[in-house]
Amino acid sequence: MLTDPVNQNPLEQQMSKIPNEVKFCTRCVVSNQRPRIVFDNDGICSACRFAEYKYKKIDWKSREDAFKSLLDKYRKNDGTWDVLVPCSGGKDSSFVAHQLKHKYGMHPLTITWAPFVYTDIGFKNFVSFKDAGFNNLMAWQNGIVHRKLARVAFEELGDAWQPFAYGQMCYVLHLSINFGITLIMFGENGEAEYGGDTASNDKTQHDWNKWAMNYFKGIHAEKLVNFALEHKNYFKKIDFDPSDLTFYKLPDIGQLTKNDVQFHWFGYYHKWVPQENYYYAQENTGFTANPQRSEGTYSKYASLDDRLDGFHFYLAYIKFGIARATSDAAHEVRDGHLTREEAVALVKRYDGEFPRLYFQEFLDYLGIDEGYFNDVVDSWRRPNLWEKSGDIWKLKHQVS
Secondary structure (H helix, E strand, O other): OOOOHHHHOOOOOOHHHOOOOOOEOOOOOOEOOOOOOOEOOOOOEHHHHHHHHHHHOOOHHHHHHHHHHHHHHHOOOOOOOOEEEEOOOOHHHHHHHHHHHHHOOOOEEEEEEOOOOEOHHHHHHHHHHHHOOOEEEEEOOOHHHHHHHHHHHHHHHOOOOHHHHHHHHHHHHHHHHHHOOOEEEEOOOHHHHHOOOHHHOOOOOOOHHHHHHHHOOOOOHHHHHHHHHHHOOOOOHHHOOHHHHHHHOOOOHHHHHHOOOEEEEHHHHOOOOHHHHHHHHHHHOOOOOOOOOOOOOOOOOOOOOEOOHHHHHHHHHHHHOOOHHHHHHHHHHHOOOOOHHHHHHHHHHHOOOOOOOOHHHHHHHHOOOHHHHHHHHHHOOOOOOEEEEOOEEEEOOOOO
């Protein structure tokens, strides 16, 4: 049975905290419907304020000196691995891994939590990255469990992408403990760069539990699994062994602390500019942009590796009224690559575009039909964002 997630779902933790009145940032194009974003009295979002701080106030020379000191504490002189880098082969993670190895003399072990279904260009970029001189460990999930968790997340969290989020974070933490490589290097602090919890804006890393709760939308994997076992007739204990869930779950926090596992954001120590990361990866790791723009946005070089990725952004459009083009354009306004007027035009043209290319593949992956897909999607439409005229849904508020 499909409940009304907006009003009744006990798992969803974000919607009730979002303002009912819709406002758009006066500097970029994001709205106050993005979870955890903060607007000040001038109508400027926290991500824009962070960008202002990043470009005008941070002493990047001092930050890099601190970065070198950090790396010196962990660098192995015998050539063995000394830093773990979660890496898809995309522009950002390729940039981080290559910089660590070739500029700073580290010995990274890159790790990959496999996407749901690789795109051709995504797998090509992954192989190109590996062949540029990097060791890599990739985790492939139990396909039965992963598909069913994705369906539960689609129905109950409005985002089938959630099982990927679990492994993307947790896999590297398990490897850190088991391999004894206690320095982990992520890319950017998304809460700061895109607008979210401002508590970590000036930190090298986040509190484990708080970061996990933000990144996991307030729901750890164990809670999602237990809910599925109780409420979903397609999810049963016979489907999996406890070991199948290992990399979806955080290791014990006490164990992480005992082993002094440290994760740091590369973007804390170096100014984070996605477009520049793209040019760097293109030159140094063989990264290739898509021949055509990605559905739902105007860009060709971000989030290319997963055929189901478009539905993560499309459901964000349904739940929050903003999606992939908004995220891309807002960041490029902050980086000085677009004017706000240009960004508004791009958002109006592309934001919320339906990801038609892999729609049937998405339905097949979750084991649902188009009618059920539409029922789930419509259950996430909030009345402050959407109105229906006949059979047509219309977004009430759009950036202007």
